[in-house]
Amino acid sequence: MAAFETIDVRVGLEEENEKYAAQVRELCAGEGIFLINLMASPGAGKTTVLCRIIDALKEEFSIGVMEADVDADVDAVTVSERGARAVQLHTGGSCHMDGRMTLEGLAHLGPDYPQVVVLENVGNLVCPAEFDVGSNLKLMILSVPEGDDKPLKYPLMFTVSECLLVNKIDTAQIFDFDLEKCRANLKPINPQMPVFPVSGKTGEGMEPFIAWLKERIHESH
């Protein structure tokens, strides 16, 4: 190894991602985009809830959706039928979206950018939590069948998220889901996070969440 010189690199993976996340933030601030990073398990109801959000916001805001999946475009078709501009991003096997992929995805929605853009992240409670994409809001969905113990099992996801929707609340009895137990499990990890029990299917509980969300959007715009 005598022929080799040592170069001090000291680049953290996070710093590399942060560079792109900062560019996303800059783009969003400049273009007046409110970017939501929507994260949840596969099957938690991300797309169904998203359709409710689109319905509730589309009178007031133009809406764009970036569907991130390992493969397929079923979600992009669903949300575009709902009146949002959708782009389907294939992560090429990757289990999460990072800052660079988000920046590239946003470019597909320009130059006339929507006022609200929802990034529907890959269904996964682990990896998306670790990668900041430069969003204005990290919105998480936990669905009732997954169980009220999930904050204990995936603490990072529940720590980084800024709002929790407990979806499929209409099935709480069937699955023995205890909302108070869920809140108690959440408390040591993220005591400030607002929690909204909702049903994407019936629309139950969506109103207070939408009011909260609109307030957040107006604050940033």
Place this chain on the structure above:
Amino acid sequence: MHELGVVTHVIRTLEEVAQENDVTKIGSVTLTVGEVSGIVTEQIIDCWNWFKKKTPLVCEAELKIEPVPAVTWCTACEQTYETVKYGKTCPHCGSKETYLLQGSEFAIKEIEAE
């Protein structure tokens, strides 16, 4: 879980560093991997060995990994403890007012270049 993505990230960064420093061949790469970074060292090595063959810059490079133990600081009794063993609760005083001092990092520390 996302080790392959991490390795592609590392290699992309190395390519940038190599360009900045006029390096065409890398002899070794040292990564620091925190105990609670969520990165599985064995999988990093597997992905690296698969990917390096496709990248002339690092095709002969040796991968060195420096583990960083996870240590938590208790703000109540002002002592440190092993994160993995005790989690968020301080074993000295039982407080939950604790935060991670080190162990979440994942970084390229240095490279040896021709």
